[in-house]
Amino acid sequence: MIYIIMGVSGCGKSALGAFLSEKCIHVCVSTNQLGWPLHEGDSFHPQGNIEKMARSEPLTDQDRLPWLLKLHEVIERERSYGSDALVACSALKRLYRQILLHGSKAFPSSGPDQDGLPASSPDVCFLFLYGDYDLIQQRMVVRRGHYMKADLLRSQFDVLEPPLDKENVLSLDIRTSITDMAMEVEKHIVSLKSSPRP
Numbered sequence: 278m279i280y281i282i283m284g285v286s287g288c289g290k291s292a293l294g295a296f297l298s299e300k301c302i303h304v305c306v307s308t309n310q311l312g313w314p315l316h317e318g319d320s321f322h323p324q325g326n327i328e329k330m331a332r333s334e335p336l337t338d339q340d341r342l343p344w345l346l347k348l349h350e351v352i353e354r355e356r357s358y359g360s361d362a363l364v365a366c367s368a369l370k371r372l373y374r375q376i377l378l379h380g381s382k383a384f385p386s387s388g389p390d391q392d393g394l395p396a397s398s399p400d401v402c403f404l405f406l407y408g409d410y411d412l413i414q415q416r417m418v419v420r421r422g423h424y425m426k427a428d429l430l431r432s433q434f435d436v437l438e439p440p441l442d443k444e445n446v447l448s449l450d451i452r453t454s455i456t457d458m459a460m461e462v463e464k465h466i467v468s469l470k471s472s473p474r475p
């Protein structure tokens with residue numbers, strides 16, 4: 278299973294991803310793995326995108342496309358191995374999530390096929406971290422050592438299209454602790470393992 282941890286900047290993607298990867302998942306699932314690999318979306322941005330965000334300029338669709346395509350490759354690689362993995366990526370718009378799942382086939386210019394793409398993949402689940410502007414803004418203001426400052430948060434909310442149920446999503450309330458959110462994810466994993474897909 279691939280879990281894509283998504284939501285606006287500062288919602289806790291990296292914190293939850295690190296916790297799940299290092300501490301939790303290997304305890305609850307009886308595989309031989311020592312935790313699931315975490316692919317941190319920030320590490321896949323072209324340098325120009327990082328510099329732009331550090332100047333407090335929001336990214337455009339055009340800026341995000343190469344980044345999303347790289348993450349799509351990462352996801353495809355993990356899926357081809359049949360591996361379990363975590364990906365932390367804001368995935369703000371429905372189109373971005375379609376690119377993560379389907380690559381360039383999801384581009385609007387791909388013609389009529391694009392409309393027929395499935396909204397979800399059975400082995401990919403989005404973990405949507407949701408919370409209100411004020412709480413996330415407070416957390417971003419005290420976060421240290423990150424290029425993304427709180428003044429871009431409004432633009433992140435402006436762009437956000439919350440995922441629909443049909444996109445295969447588990448929504449998590451960020452007012453709860455990382456430990457509690459991780460327990461929700463564990464329950465989800467256990468329920469999947471105990472009811473195998475047809």
Ligand SMILES: Nc1ncnc2c1ncn2[C@@H]1O[C@H](COP(=O)(O)OP(=O)(O)O)[C@@H](O)[C@H]1O
Nearest residue numbers: 286287288289290291292416420451453454455
């Ligand atoms: N559930 C939570 N409770 C309290 N603090 C949190 C929680 N989730 C994240 N944080 C803190 O909020 C800040 C932003 O989280 P971070 O993981 O960097 O978000 P993102 O990766 O989505 O930008 C960090 O300082 C992190 O420690």
Ligand SMILES: O=C(O)[C@H](O)[C@@H](O)[C@H](O)[C@H](O)COP(=O)(O)O
Nearest residue numbers: 285286287291319336341367425
């Ligand atoms: O699509 C975007 O505008 C960016 O990818 C953004 O959403 C992302 O969140 C940044 O990389 C900041 O990193 P954090 O999310 O870790 O703050």
